[in-house]
Amino acid sequence: MSSRLPSWKELPIGAVILEPGSSRRYKTPEWRTSRPVINQDKCIRCRICWSYCPEPAIIEADKPYVTSANKRYEISYLIDYDYCKGCGICAQECPVKAIEMVPEVR
Amino acid sequence: MGKVVPLSGNSAVAYAVKSADVDVISAYPITPQTTIVEKLAEFIANGELDAEMIHVESEHSALSAAVGAAAAGARVYTASSSQGIALMYEIMFIASSLRLPIVMTIATRALSAPINIWNDHSDFMAVSDTGWIMMMAENNQEAHDDIILAYKIAENPEVLLPVVTALDGYFMTHTTEPINVIEREEALSFAPKRKTWFTLDPDKPVTMGALGDPQWYFEFKKQQYEAMKKSREVIERSIDEFARVFGRRYNAVEFYGDENPEVVLVAMGHVVGNIRAYLNKMRSKNSRVGVLKVKLYRPFPEDLIVRYLEDVEIIGVVDRALIPGSSSPGPLHSEIVTALRKHEVNTKTLSFVTGLGGRPVTHEHIGVMLSKLSELKDKPVSELPREPLFIGVRE
Numbered sequence: 352m353s354s355r356l357p358s359w360k361e362l363p364i365g366a367v368i369l370e371p372g373s374s375r376r377y378k379t380p381e382w383r384t385s386r387p388v389i390n391q392d393k394c395i396r397c398r399i400c401w402s403y404c405p406e407p408a409i410i411e412a413d414k415p416y417v418t419s420a421n422k423r424y425e426i427s428y429l430i431d432y433d434y435c436k437g438c439g440i441c442a443q444e445c446p447v448k449a450i451e452m453v454p455e456v457r
Numbered sequence: 458m459g460k461v462v463p464l465s466g467n468s469a470v471a472y473a474v475k476s477a478d479v480d481v482i483s484a485y486p487i488t489p490q491t492t493i494v495e496k497l498a499e500f501i502a503n504g505e506l507d508a509e510m511i512h513v514e515s516e517h518s519a520l521s522a523a524v525g526a527a528a529a530g531a532r533v534y535t536a537s538s539s540q541g542i543a544l545m546y547e548i549m550f551i552a553s554s555l556r557l558p559i560v561m562t563i564a565t566r567a568l569s570a571p572i573n574i575w576n577d578h579s580d581f582m583a584v585s586d587t588g589w590i591m592m593m594a595e596n597n598q599e600a601h602d603d604i605i606l607a608y609k610i611a612e613n614p615e616v617l618l619p620v621v622t623a624l625d626g627y628f629m630t631h632t633t634e635p636i637n638v639i640e641r642e643e644a645l646s647f648a649p650k651r652k653t654w655f656t657l658d659p660d661k662p663v664t665m666g667a668l669g670d671p672q673w674y675f676e677f678k679k680q681q682y683e684a685m686k687k688s689r690e691v692i693e694r695s696i697d698e699f700a701r702v703f704g705r706r707y708n709a710v711e712f713y714g715d716e717n718p719e720v721v722l723v724a725m726g727h728v729v730g731n732i733r734a735y736l737n738k739m740r741s742k743n744s745r746v747g748v749l750k751v752k753l754y755r756p757f758p759e760d761l762i763v764r765y766l767e768d769v770e771i772i773g774v775v776d777r778a779l780i781p782g783s784s785s786p787g788p789l790h791s792e793i794v795t796a797l798r799k800h801e802v803n804t805k806t807l808s809f810v811t812g813l814g815g816r817p818v819t820h821e822h823i824g825v826m827l828s829k830l831s832e833l834k835d836k837p838v839s840e841l842p843r844e845p846l847f848i849g850v851r852e
Contacts (some may be wrong), residue, residue, distance in 0.1 A: 359676035364617060365683070366677045367655045368664035418707035 383437030385452040387430055392418045393449035396426060400441035400450060408435035464636040465598040466629035470536070470562050470622075471496035472636070473604035475506045476644035477560075480531035483511040483522035487541040489626035490564035494536055497788045517540035520548040520561070527557035528665055530656035532608065535559065537736045538626060539566035542580040546587065553588030554681060555665055556654060558611030559619040560604060561838065565726070566626040567814040575815020576626040578725065581754075582778040582788040584621070588681055590688055591755040593623040595729045597634040599707055599752075600624035602699065605639055606707070609648040609695045616688045617654050620682075620814075621755075625727040627815065639703065647702055689756050707752055710761040714747020720830045721766065723749045723793060725773040728818045732775075735823045746827060751789065759796035771805040771834040773826050776845070777812045786810065786845050807837055808845035822848050 363369055387402075401409045414427040442450040464472065474482070482501075484494040500506035513519045513527075516537050527533045537545060542563055552559050554758050565581050567573040578593075585591060590610060594600035600622065605622040624630060639647075644704055669677060692709060700706035713733050714721070722732055732748040739746075749765055751758075751773075766772055776787030785791035790808035799805055809826050811817040825848055833841055 356672060357676070359679040359683075362673075362676055362680065363655065363678075364680055365554065365655060365665070366667060366669050366673070367555075368667050369655075371662045371664075373664075374667075 354428060378433045379436050380432055383435065383455050385437050385439070385454045386432065387435065387437070387439065387441050387450045388445045388453050389428055389430065390449045390451065391416050392420075393447055394428060395447050395449070396424050396428070397446060399430075399444050399446060400428060403440050403444045405438065405440065406431075406436065408432075409441060461635050463633050464597065464601075464638075464761060465492070465631055465633050466600050466624050467492040467564065467631070468496050469597040469601035469634070469636045470604060470624065471500070472638050473644070474534050475500050476639050476641045477532065477534070477604055477608050477648065478506075478641060478645055478650065479508050479534045481509045481511065481523070481526035482535065483513060483519045483533070484535050485513055485516045485519045485537070485541060487516070487538045489566060489576075489630045490536045490538040490541070490562065491815050492630070493564065497534075506783075516544040517548060520545040520552065520559075522720075523559050523561075524548060524552050524555065524557055527552070527559050528555065528657050530652045530658070532612075532650055533557075533559045534561070534851065536562035536564065538564045539568055539574075539580045542584055543568060543657050546584060548595055549587035549589060549619075551666070551719065554677065556617040556681070556684070557619060558608070558654060560607045561589075561619065561621055562600075562604070563631045564619055564626045565622040565623050573814040574626075576628050576777075576817070577813045577815065578776070578778040579813075581621070581623050581778070585788065587756060588685070589619045589621050589755060590616075590685070590692070591621040591623070592753050593700035593725050594629070595750060595752070597624070597629055597632070598636055598705065600629060600637065601636050602703065602705060602707065603783055605644045605648055606695055606699055609699075610688065610692055612651065613691045613695075614653040615720075616684055616691050618684055618688060618708060620825050623726070629729045637705075643702070647699065650795075652717055679728045681777050685756050689758065692753065692756075708761075709758040710765060711750045711752065712747055713750070715745045717745060718747040719745045719770040720827060720834060721747045721749050721769045721772045722775055722823070722826060722830075723751060723766075723772055724779070725751050725754070725789060728775060728777065728812065731820070732823055735820045740822070744831075754792075755764045757792050757796065759799065762793060762796050763800040763802055766793075766804050767800070767802045771807065771830050773809050773830045774817070775805045775826070776808065776810050776816070779810050779813060779845075790845070803842060805834070807833065807841065809848050811843045811848035813835060818849070818851055
């Protein structure tokens, strides 16, 4: 968010938004009371968190990862903390409990 | 000038809507409004009006479709009464907040229960906080003319607010009067169709109806407040222009009666005409009485009200709606008391509640109200009744 928001005189009337796709700029980290943290070692890359995330704020990244048991994955699931609202659905749905909701401390 | 034809109030409204060349009509039938949109459907079927008639399954949808059509840039019309207006309540706020210049007629009618299809101002008053400009006609010619005036005001880029034009159910909607019909060319020259508001256009995409969280919502309410305030000037200018073009003047507030009145009845709608007739009948008695007609209800023309009432001894406000539990259960009385108090005017006020659920306000009732005012005009404020006086109810 910019430091100074527009006054009522500067805004288009009727709360109309003139710029398409401007919601990309609307970031919601303040909405979270806790943040999902993925344990990459436990994660089995099933994609369930990715498909359940309502935002979607889970990114399927082409980022190889080798677990401590020496298993190699070609992808990693990452959280986009700009848009994650901390709803916890991913942690709830994860079949191997690889996602932990960690309280936000500010 | 157009020709003079005998028309019912509802037909008079429909003819004006036709002349305004609306693009979309979205409506659901309800007594006593039905014959407005019935007539409009007939115009479309006959090829006299090139508009889309959207048949919907409820008034909630009627106004929702009107919002959508106005958002797409159409000149839109709808009409309803009573329970239908109550069902539109939610969408009325959305129409005014999205700043869409919809025009809607309320054929005023009582609200249930008990079920009552007859006239009072319960529906009109119940939606007076929804952010719409609101006006009420006294006769069918005025109801006809108000439609053209309403589009002129609503679509003004300095306003962009929806407008309610009201006429009294049955007493006006189903009563025939000679109407000087405004023709299409005249209407469109007075209120040309211009897209003065943001519209949904694939070539120039905008988002309407988005979330406005605590960081944004407040600013849009302030904008609405300012637009409503600004509309007063635009309304005055439009009234002047209408009078110039069509030769008929409808002031926001109009006084009729003695030049230097000490007793004034304040009223809205067809009852004003009844009070005028009563005053004409009694004129020989040389009494200093008058009637103040309030045409414009939102924005409430408090400056004019104060100007007309500041030197009057006592006024009686005739309310045809009742808000139980309010500090003034007559809504018009409440507005007037606030206006007088704000301007530190000490005119005494009485609140009359009368004519609910279609009970006629007769000359006998008007006589009772005026005698009550004469009787109390020299009493100190402390001795005036604080409760409304119910005129015409069986005790």
